[in-house]
Amino acid sequence: MNVRDAVEEYRYATSDHATKTKVMREARLELFASWCEEHRISLETIKPSDVVKFVETIKVKTHHYTGKPLSTYTIRGYAVNVKAFLNWCAKEDLITSTLPRRIPMPRIEQKVIEVFTDEQIGALFKACEKEGDISLEVRDRALLSVLIDTGIRANEACGLTLNCVFLSPNEAYLKVYGKGSKWREVGLGKQARTILHRYITRHRKAERGEKHVFLNRYGRPLTVSGIDQLLERLNGSARLQGVRVSAHTFRHSYALNYLKNGGDIYRLSRLMGHTSVQVTEGYLRAFKQKDARNGQSVLDNLGKGGTR
Numbered sequence: 001m002n003v004r005d006a007v008e009e010y011r012y013a014t015s016d017h018a019t020k021t022k023v024m025r026e027a028r029l030e031l032f033a034s035w036c037e038e039h040r041i042s043l044e045t046i047k048p049s050d051v052v053k054f055v056e057t058i059k060v061k062t063h064h065y066t067g068k069p070l071s072t073y074t075i076r077g078y079a080v081n082v083k084a085f086l087n088w089c090a091k092e093d094l095i096t097s098t099l100p101r102r103i104p105m106p107r108i109e110q111k112v113i114e115v116f117t118d119e120q121i122g123a124l125f126k127a128c129e130k131e132g133d134i135s136l137e138v139r140d141r142a143l144l145s146v147l148i149d150t151g152i153r154a155n156e157a158c159g160l161t162l163n164c165v166f167l168s169p170n171e172a173y174l175k176v177y178g179k180g181s182k183w184r185e186v187g188l189g190k191q192a193r194t195i196l197h198r199y200i201t202r203h204r205k206a207e208r209g210e211k212h213v214f215l216n217r218y219g220r221p222l223t224v225s226g227i228d229q230l231l232e233r234l235n236g237s238a239r240l241q242g243v244r245v246s247a248h249t250f251r252h253s254y255a256l257n258y259l260k261n262g263g264d265i266y267r268l269s270r271l272m273g274h275t276s277v278q279v280t281e282g283y284l285r286a287f288k289q290k291d292a293r294n295g296q297s298v299l300d301n302l303g304k305g306g307t308r
Contacts, residue, residue, distance in 0.1 A: 151254030154247035178273035
């Protein structure tokens with residue numbers, strides 16, 4: 001059977017999956033089908049080594065937007081998508097059931113997770129004063145507060161609507177629509193709920209009928225690109241060095257501070273909307289490495305400075 005024909009059948013079988021996930025997976029499998037055609041490989045003749053060779057060709061590609069080499073996480077994603085497709089083929093008796101199990105997965109490079117220091121977060125909040133408009137200043141403060149206090153993704157912040165914000169003096173939380181078309185609830189601390197309440201009740205200027213929480217200066221929903229531009233503008237005043245100023249860095253900072261304060265990794269996984277606790281364990285490893293390197297110096301404690 002032609003690999004492309006099998007991929008087409010697989011598309012119908014997985015048509016109920018989330019749109020963004022589906023589009024990315026189909027693009028990767030289209031590339032795999034084309035590679036198989038180029039190398040004259042049919043579904044029945046696929047070997048685990050063929051999948052390994054295909055993944056090797058992905059490693060030399062660059063990101064279409066940044067022009068940088070693909071991350072090991074993305075490369076592994078290609079292998080995962082192909083393996084999932086072949087697992088489906090095995091269930092449909094199109095290939096042997098042992099083939100998918102023999103496909104090795106590429107290793108993911110463990111990178112240092114960037115986080116903001118307390119001083120850097122303070123500098124970004126201070127930079128909000130440079131907006132020149134009190135409504136934009138309060139909006140920026142509210143957005144930064146939500147990002148650092150909940151760790152939600154940029155697109156989740158953009159999609160947040162008023163009916164999903166629950167504020168009271170004693171308790172506050174957000175209902176967030178995240179990956180995998182799943183809802184979750186995330187709490188807000190005292191400072192974040194106060195700033196967000198001030199923005200919504202006094203400074204949120206919306207077009208008529210607009211229900212999104214975070215809006216641009218024209219009263220329309222803020223986009224992910226808009227958040228990127230907003231943070232870039234704030235950093236133009238804060239001038240942070242050695243860290244990428246992005247919504248994802250706020251997400252990293254939230255996760256590591258949650259663990260630093262004794263939070264449970266399984267609860268953190270739910271709060272961040274991870275599909276697997278294995279993703280969250282990356283933050284745990286980063287936290288342990290950071291904790292280890294910030295430990296006491298052996299030399300400094302030898303005889304209370306015995307090298308003097």
